[in-house]
Amino acid sequence: MIPLQQSPSISITIPTLNSERVLEPCLESIFNQDYPRDRLEILIVDGGSTDRTIPIASAYAERGEILLQVLHNRLQTAEAGKAVGVENARGEVVAFIDSDNILPDPDWLRRMVEPFQDNKIIASEPLEYTYRKSDGFITRYCALLGMNDPLCLFIGNYDRYCRITGRWTDLPVVQEEREGYLLVQLDREHLPTIGANGFLIRRDALLQAGIGNYLFDIDVLANLLKTTHTIFMAKVKTGIVHLYTSDLKTFLRKQRRRIVDYFQYTHEGMRSYPWTTQQRRGLLKFVVWSLLVFPLFAQSVMGMSRKFDLCWLFHPLACWATLWIYGTEVIRRKSGFTRKLSRATWSQ
Numbered sequence: 001m002i003p004l005q006q007s008p009s010i011s012i013t014i015p016t017l018n019s020e021r022v023l024e025p026c027l028e029s030i031f032n033q034d035y036p037r038d039r040l041e042i043l044i045v046d047g048g049s050t051d052r053t054i055p056i057a058s059a060y061a062e063r064g065e066i067l068l069q070v071l072h073n074r075l076q077t078a079e080a081g082k083a084v085g086v087e088n089a090r091g092e093v094v095a096f097i098d099s100d101n102i103l104p105d106p107d108w109l110r111r112m113v114e115p116f117q118d119n120k121i122i123a124s125e126p127l128e129y130t131y132r133k134s135d136g137f138i139t140r141y142c143a144l145l146g147m148n149d150p151l152c153l154f155i156g157n158y159d160r161y162c163r164i165t166g167r168w169t170d171l172p173v174v175q176e177e178r179e180g181y182l183l184v185q186l187d188r189e190h191l192p193t194i195g196a197n198g199f200l201i202r203r204d205a206l207l208q209a210g211i212g213n214y215l216f217d218i219d220v221l222a223n224l225l226k227t228t229h230t231i232f233m234a235k236v237k238t239g240i241v242h243l244y245t246s247d248l249k250t251f252l253r254k255q256r257r258r259i260v261d262y263f264q265y266t267h268e269g270m271r272s273y274p275w276t277t278q279q280r281r282g283l284l285k286f287v288v289w290s291l292l293v294f295p296l297f298a299q300s301v302m303g304m305s306r307k308f309d310l311c312w313l314f315h316p317l318a319c320w321a322t323l324w325i326y327g328t329e330v331i332r333r334k335s336g337f338t339r340k341l342s343r344a345t346w347s348q
């Protein structure tokens with residue numbers, strides 16, 4: 001590993017909005033890292049929380065072990081919060097840790113920055129989501145599936161290890177085994193949905209991608225590839241906990257937010273990730289399999305055979321709900337009805 005005295009400085013950016021349910025375990029896992037304290041800063045970028053989010057952040061700031069600042073995010077969304085964080089970051093590396101993430105091991109940060117010894121590597125990301133039996137059934141399901149949106153399974157574009165396919169992506173990316181990580185070569189035509197939940201990137205490369213009022217995580221590498229043919233990153237052989245949701249209602253709410261935000265920001269010309277180049281055959285397969293039902297249960301059985309957990313039974317419901325929500329929003333959009341979801345009552 002990199003000698004501690006040579007460890008790069010890291011700015012950990014955490015957007016929050018009513019995150020009291022998840023923020024404390026997130027911050028505790030950061031404070032438990034065996035990384036040099038004087039090489040870390042934590043930027044809590046808050047969108048106007050009305051719960052205990054700010055008092056929790058302030059309590060950790062008062063510990064004085066790690067420099068922690070609370071910044072204001074007037075635009076409220078997580079994407080705007082990340083942009084504010086980058087604007088104020090001073091570290092050589094920026095780490096995007098969401099408030100519902102937990103770093104699973106004390107050496108997590110050191111392992112994540114190890115690949116940066118290779119100067120051509122500009123970013124790193126965990127290979128998988130950490131599975132924990134103690135988490136809720138939807139969080140366990142997403143960890144085993146390797147994604148939060150089951151549609152990505154069908155179009156083959158995801159970026160964490162999936163227990164159904166046995167791969168971290170179906171895109172034909174060039175990768176090479178290294179000690180502790182995979183060296184991945186990415187180009188404009190083959191770009192997985194990389195950029196969230198434990199994504200680290202050199203600050204100078206991030207600034208080259210262009211940061212406005214909103215930072216859409218999966219757009220970062222897409223923006224960099226506009227000016228270069230290939231980029232290199234590391235998929236580190238570790239995981240990260242993502243406390244995605246504890247109940248079905250929140251899962252549905254997040255799926256609706258995902259599609260509504262995509263339509264809104266795409267219409268405003270703010271998105272650059274090339275979703276339109278994804279295979280239409282995968283989308284058709286998703287629709288047909290969801291309607292036939294039985295293929296979804298077959299996928300659940302396959303998942304159980306590789307990691308037994310009854311949470312796999314949520315897979316058919318997750319697909320049906322996603323098809324319904326995405327379908328109704330597409331119809332709404334085609335009919336000329338547009339809307340923007342308010343963050344006024346949002347909470348993690």
